[in-house]
Amino acid sequence: MKKYSTFILIYFVILFCSCEELDPAEPGNIVPKTVIDDPSLTNLTLSGTTIHYASYGNPAGTKIFVLEGGPGDDFRYLLDLNQSVNGWSLLDDYQVIYHDYRGCGLSARHPKSELTMAYSLTDLEELIDYFSPDQEVILIGHSHGAVVTAQYINAHPNKVKGAVLMEPGAFSVNINEHLPAANDVNLLGKDINQILWIKQLIGLDDHEKADYYYGIARVNADSENRGETCPSKNFRGGAASAIAIAIEEVNDGDYDFTTKLSQYNQKVLFISSDESDLGYDFQQEYQVHLFPKYEHIKISGTGHNGLINCRTSETLGYIKQYIELL
Numbered sequence: 223m224k225k226y227s228t229f230i231l232i233y234f235v236i237l238f239c240s241c242e243e244l245d246p247a248e249p250g251n252i253v254p255k256t257v258i259d260d261p262s263l264t265n266l267t268l269s270g271t272t273i274h275y276a277s278y279g280n281p282a283g284t285k286i287f288v289l290e291g292g293p294g295d296d297f298r299y300l301l302d303l304n305q306s307v308n309g310w311s312l313l314d315d316y317q318v319i320y321h322d323y324r325g326c327g328l329s330a331r332h333p334k335s336e337l338t339m340a341y342s343l344t345d346l347e348e349l350i351d352y353f354s355p356d357q358e359v360i361l362i363g364h365s366h367g368a369v370v371t372a373q374y375i376n377a378h379p380n381k382v383k384g385a386v387l388m389e390p391g392a393f394s395v396n397i398n399e400h401l402p403a404a405n406d407v408n409l410l411g412k413d414i415n416q417i418l419w420i421k422q423l424i425g426l427d428d429h430e431k432a433d434y435y436y437g438i439a440r441v442n443a444d445s446e447n448r449g450e451t452c453p454s455k456n457f458r459g460g461a462a463s464a465i466a467i468a469i470e471e472v473n474d475g476d477y478d479f480t481t482k483l484s485q486y487n488q489k490v491l492f493i494s495s496d497e498s499d500l501g502y503d504f505q506q507e508y509q510v511h512l513f514p515k516y517e518h519i520k521i522s523g524t525g526h527n528g529l530i531n532c533r534t535s536e537t538l539g540y541i542k543q544y545i546e547l548l
Contacts, residue, residue, distance in 0.1 A: 253433045254458045255328070256274070256328050256329060257272050257328055264277075266349065268349070270324075271329065272329065273324060275349070276297070276321075278319075279313035279314070279317045279318045284317070284359070284383065285319060287319050287353075287361050288320050288363075289361065289363040290323070290327075291365025291366045292367075292460070292464060293464055294436065294459050294468065295456060295459060295460075296456050296459065297320035298327070302455075302531055303530065303537075303538065305538065310538075310542055319353060324336070324342075324463075325337045327457050328457055331429040338471060342373070343374060350374075359381065360386075361384075362386040363385070363388065364389065365388070365389055368391070372480075375483060376480065376481060382488065384490075384548040385488070385491070386544060387490060388492075388530070389498060393479045398472060400507075432462060433458055433459055435461070455531065483513055484513075484514060491544040492519065493529060493537055494506075494520055501525075501526070502520040517544070
């Protein structure tokens with residue numbers, strides 16, 4: 223047994239020493255490449271950036287845009303919504319489109335000054351105009367993506383056929399003040415904050431390294447205020463976006479996406495959990511009433527991402543009921 227163990231040890235030492243050393247500064251060595259470094263990725267060049275996107279389903283159907291959370295996430299975890307439930311799938315009758323925000327996932331990286339909620343809206347406007355220039359669209363947003371959804375409705379109420387909002391963040395800076403548990407520097411947890419600050423990545427001149435440390439932090443994130451029970455599925459996070467929006471704009475900025483929500487006459491579907499600080503109670507008290515017509519569903523026994531990755535079938539069932547009545 224001892225000789226066998228020694229042989230294994232020697233084998234791995236030789237294997238390790240014989241491996242080519244990789245330069246962490248080279249694209250793709252520590253985190254996946256973006257569309258800039260890998261043009262084979264599905265991409266779309268907008269007026270101010272190049273984004274990574276994915277399209278599924280029926281190209282002739284109404285367009286459904288599914289918007290990721292974060293800020294700083296990517297759309298991979300949302301792909302569970304492509305699943306078939308009792309013989310039905312969103313992909314049967316609709317074209318379902320996902321995209322990574324600028325600075326996130328596999329989309330192009332930018333300096334912090336170009337990572338704002340205003341740019342998120344501009345990019346979404348161009349994406350929707352590209353895929354559905356003359357028809358109304360359906361928006362499904364989760365977490366920060368539901369904030370971007372409300373932001374788009376506030377700007378273009380006549381363009382949206384229907385909207386599903388899954389535990390949105392605060393629609394205005396004033397509403398955000400009612401989230402003390404989520405406002406400990408950013409919305410992403412103390413472990414992420416510590417690593418980002420300790421590594422002194424606020425300048426973020428090297429996005430590869432910043433996103434790498436951010437990914438480590440996400441694995442170790444303290445999610446006690448979000449009721450997380452399912453592992454997150456992500457390609458690559460966006461550290462600069464998380465800092466620029468979650469810290470500097472959401473907590474220290476001045477934004478309000480509620481000014482024209484009362485002009486939106488279609489019923490909105492809210493889906494919330496009971497184990498998240500952004501869950502049912504928060505939405506019920508501060509946000510659902512901002513829309514003239516709404517339905518609010520509570521899914522018990524799960525948390526923030528659990529709506530997508532743990533209770534997928536239940537969430538899709540409510541989405542099906544909603545969009546089939548639009």
